[in-house]
Amino acid sequence: MNISEVKELMNQFNGSSLREFSWKNADGELTFSKNDGHTNGVTAPAPQAPAAFVASQAPVEVTGPQAQEVTETATVAAEGEAVTSPLVGVAYLKPSPDKAEFVKVGDSVKKGQTLMIIEAMKVMNEIPAPADGVVTEIMVSPEEVVEFGQELVRIK
Structure with missing residues (x-):
């Protein structure tokens, strides 16, 4: 992951209502926190992470009997x-x-x-x-x- 991608993630995190965000792969770890007593930080460089990062954001498809249950839960929660x-x-x-x-x-x-x-x-x-x-x-x-x-x- 290059520095411009890290900066873009930081901007998106700061503009969101999330309080904490962590991302980890074999090349490194990235953690942001808006909670008291924590600091935003980046640990371990991840120079070759962009491909893995993009893959981790791919949509997850749920199939079988659980698919209907997940859909119903999402619908009920949003009512x-x-x-x-x-x-x-x-x-x-x-x-x-x-x-x-x-x-x-x-x-x-x-x-x-x-x-x-x-x-x-x-x-x-x-x-x-x-x-x-x-x-x-x-x-x-x-x-x-x-x-x-x-x-x-x-x-x-």
Whole structure:
């Protein structure tokens, strides 16, 4: 992999919502991280990696009985309207560590009901449901740092 390909990957990584990215082959390893305490880094040179790298990005085809299951799972996960983060902060799915989650997948919610809290600058900001519906997907982990516009929950 040459330096221009590494720079292009870095640009794509920085513009994405991914928090970490690792790629490894016989010639070397490449790791990027946006998490605190980690630095973006490149280890071990990979001068002949472009062909292997292009091959690793080829689409994977699933056949047999698993193909339908994968398709159905992808369809179910994408159902509903995404609720996005209005600010940058830390997402909390529970009101406190010893309490139950605000919502779980499959829960019915009413417009205005709290879905989670995002802490920004020591202020707890409740994220309300924009409409009545059913939670089909929770797309953040507890105490995950979320970005402005990042999808948090899907409601159908």
